[in-house]
Amino acid sequence: xxxxxxxxxxxxxxxxxxxxxxxxxxxxxxxxxxxxxxxxxxxxxxxxxxxxxxxxxxxxxxxxxxxxxxxxxxxxxxxxxxxxxxxxxxxxxxxxxxxxxxxxxxxxxxxxxxxxxxxxxxxxxxxxxxxxxxxxxxxxxxxxxxxxxxxxxxxxxxxxxxxxxxxxxxxxxxxxxxxxxxxxxxxxxxxxxxxxxxxxxxxxxxxxxxxxxxxxxxxxxxxxxxxxxxxxxxxxxxxxxxxxxxxxxxxxxxxxxxxxxxxxxxxxxxxxxxxxxxxxxxxxxxxxxxxxxxxxxxxxxxxxxxxxxxxxxxxxxxxxxxxxxxxxxxxxxxxx
Numbered sequence: 387x388x389x390x391x392x393x394x395x396x397x398x399x400x401x402x403x404x405x406x407x408x409x410x411x412x413x414x415x416x417x418x419x420x421x422x423x424x425x426x427x428x429x430x431x432x433x434x435x436x437x438x439x440x441x442x443x444x445x446x447x448x449x450x451x452x453x454x455x456x457x458x459x460x461x462x463x464x465x466x467x468x469x470x471x472x473x474x475x476x477x478x479x480x481x482x483x484x485x486x487x488x489x490x491x492x493x494x495x496x497x498x499x500x501x502x503x504x505x506x507x508x509x510x511x512x513x514x515x516x517x518x519x520x521x522x523x524x525x526x527x528x529x530x531x532x533x534x535x536x537x538x539x540x541x542x543x544x545x546x547x548x549x550x551x552x553x554x555x556x557x558x559x560x561x562x563x564x565x566x567x568x569x570x571x572x573x574x575x576x577x578x579x580x581x582x583x584x585x586x587x588x589x590x591x592x593x594x595x596x597x598x599x600x601x602x603x604x605x606x607x608x609x610x611x612x613x614x615x616x617x618x619x620x621x622x623x624x625x626x627x628x629x630x631x632x633x634x635x636x637x638x639x640x641x642x643x644x645x646x647x648x649x650x651x652x653x654x655x656x657x658x659x660x661x662x663x664x665x666x667x668x669x670x671x672x673x674x675x676x677x678x679x680x681x682x683x684x685x686x687x688x689x690x691x692x693x694x695x696x697x698x699x700x701x702x703x704x705x706x707x708x709x710x711x712x713x714x715x716x717x718x719x720x721x722x
Contacts, residue, residue, distance in 0.1 A: 413501050416509050423498075423513055429574060430513040438508050442497050445512035450492055453573055492570065493526070494519040520575035523567055527582045530564035533557075534586060537719075541594075547601045548636055548668065552718040554595040561591050599628030605635040610643035619700045620664075623707060637674075638667045645695045647688060655684040660695035664703060666711065675710040677703060 415422040416432060423430040429452060433444025498511040537557035544550035565588055572579050604624045608617045620639055621631060629637070641664040650657040659682050666675035679702040683694040 412503065413499065415499060415511055416501060419511060419513075423511070427516055428513045429516065430511060432509060432511055434507050434509050436507060438500060438510065441500065441508040441510040442512065445497065445510045446492070446495055449495060449512045449514070453492070453570060493522050514574060516575045520571060520578045523571040523574065524578060524582050527564050527567045527571065527584075530560045530567065531582075531584045531586075533560045534564065534584065534591075538586065538591075546636075547598065548715075549718050551595070551598045551602060552715040554591070554598055555715055556719050558591050558595050561586070561588050596628055600630055602627075602629045602636045603632040603634065604629050604637045604639060605633060606631060606639045606641075608641045608643065610645070611641075615696050616641060616643055616699065619703055623703055627711075634669075636669055640665055640667070643696075643699065645692050648682065652684075654686060656686065656688050656691050657682055657684045658688070658691040658695055660699060662699050662702070664707065666714075674714045675707065677706045677710060679706075 413422075419430040419432050429449060431445050431448035431452065433441050433446070433448050435441035435444050492514070494514055495512055496515070498513060500508060500510045502508050534557050537553050537560065541550050541553040541557065544553055561584070564584060568579060568583065571582070606617060606620050606624075608614075608620065611617055620641065624631070624637075624639065641662065643660075643662050645658055645660045648657045648659050659680070661680040662678065664675075664677040665673050667673050679699060681698065683691050683698060685691040685694055
């Protein structure tokens with residue numbers, strides 16, 4: 387009776403740990419996983435680590451690297467700027483080579499066998515069942531495609547340019563997600579790609595978004611910016627969205643910058659106090675974005691301390707301003 391209980395306990399542990407083995411010779415799958423997991427049915431990789439979890443993470447990363455060698459994007463960034471006495475325009479076209487790295491999200495990764503070698507390191511198999519995973523990807527691509535088509539139709543009836551831009555922006559986000567999933571599916575199960583390839587053109591969606599962005603004019607007003615350094619930062623900020631500086635404006639950006647000498651001198655350093663209030667308002671005068679920042683900076687000279695302050699404020703605008711403006715455009719979609 388006792389030996390029967392022991393066998394049952396051993397079987398239970400095997401089921402819970404995914405057939406973990408710490409004894410015996412090295413399994414065939416450690417050196418050659420495809421000998422156990424045929425390539426026509428599986429994508430497979432092996433990882434190793436000091437713990438079972440680290441070995442699983444290593445195996446998942448190795449599985450992701452399979453996609454690195456297959457998925458590439460041809461995009462070249464061409465930046466053009468044109469300025470006249472009354473307007474400032476910057477256009478961005480995509481045409482260069484950028485590799486999509488292993489930060490991809492892969493679905494349906496499963497972990498099978500594991501083995502602990504004599505040195506105590508764990509080895510784990512991570513795999514994707516091609517046919518089974520393809521069904522999951524089909525559903526996800528079709529979901530993203532449905533969203534894109536809905537947003538495209540909604541953009542055509544949008545009442546104002548900001549809402550149209552926000553809607554096309556969301557459509558592009560979902561289209562890029564669908565495109566990445568489609569590229570992954572091409573590696574996982576190529577024969578399924580034709581059935582779920584979207585009918586829209588990703589390049590046409592990009593162009594529609596860029597063309598709409600050029601219709602959005604922005605007026606910039608900055609107080610306390612004698613060197614126009616902050617003005618240039620705000621110009622760069624809005625042109626990264628593809629907007630144009632001019633009138634009549636769909637958005638107004640107003641900023642007040644104060645950088646003052648605190649009078650404090652300590653260990654050869656000059657201290658200044660900085661403060662900024664940036665607001666973006668729409669055509670109705672409603673504030674849609676607010677960025678506040680204040681603090682102190684120090685350097686050996688007043689000019690260097692002021693430069694540091696402006697650099698800090700520029701970073702704040704690029705990070706906090708972009709996050710809040712993105713949130714505003716997202717809210718326009720939520721209101722529909």
